[in-house]
Amino acid sequence: MKKSHYILLFLSISILSCQNDSSEVPPSSGEPIRVSASISIPNATRSAYNLGVPTFDKPFDAMVWASTTSCNFPYNHHSPNNGSNGIVGYHTTVNFQNGTYQLTRDDLYYPSDNSNVYFIGLYPNSGWVDDHDGGSNVSTSFTYTGKEDVMYAPQVTGHKNASTSPTHPSLHFFHLLTWLRVEVYVENDDVANTWGDLQSMTLHGMNTTLEIDVSSVPDVSSADFATRQGNIASKVSFSSPSSLHLWTTDDDTEFTGQSYRLTSSPTEIAYVLCQPVNATAGTDGNRTNEYVLQLSTANRTGITVNVDLKTAEGTWFEGSTMGRQFIITLRFTESGYVSASASVTDWITGGYIQTDVTE
16 A cells, blocks of 8 residues: 655634625725735645645646625626726636745736735636626535546735735635545456456546535634634535546546556556545444445446545544545455455545455
């Protein structure tokens, strides 16, 4: 089993409770709006972004929503030039790189009276459902296919005076999904012939749309991962049940209609980013099966792999899987069953589970 080591990047940010601001928009200050970004748990994901601080060779493109009303992000593109009124609300893509502060847009300025502008961040940088009519916007949704790393940065606050010091608002992104990585192997070449090439892998019974409630600000100040992630999870709901195809590790294509030759060396071949679940403790005779994989090979179909989670210490894993990854190893055996083991990590520490699955 491969071991991975991860570094957690902490960022202190100021989170303000939601409040109503004046509906009157003061003149622009001429001070351009700049923001920076970081990710709660930096890791190589199935997205373009894989570092805690963006770099020139790994840029990070994210949606940034801004508003002069706390916890409400209308889409009306009121984006004045210098000398015009300050912003009311806008949605735009920002390219973060090299850890520097980035202009949100060249023509956006803070209000001259030093009143607040509020920001949230969304990743990927497209595909989010928002209000294009300029009305109230206190939630947004995203439908994913299994290969997007979906993230959310809770509201932070900026204003003219702060923008002239090293305290530019910084968006702190949190992973909203669970990352399953699958590696496979067989006992010997004869077993590979018995099973035939691996052709398809799907994740059964998962929702494929998430919605984020941005009408209030979650507390992410705790140093404890589970506490922070739990507060983020309370703002996210899931819908639209379906099955998700896994995706090939090498070229990000659907793992369906494939012809992967099984070998005796464990090899990571597929992944899926999926809905988190709230894992509950099971027993040896009563497994809770947090995730269910369905496989087909050239010679056998309808193979079901039930995954029940345990910690590194061998106790049953309990709690949300949001922001955590699981490396699942499938061993195809001569006796005709698939042995499934999984190392469990929260992108910081590790764990382990094992279960036998019949075809």
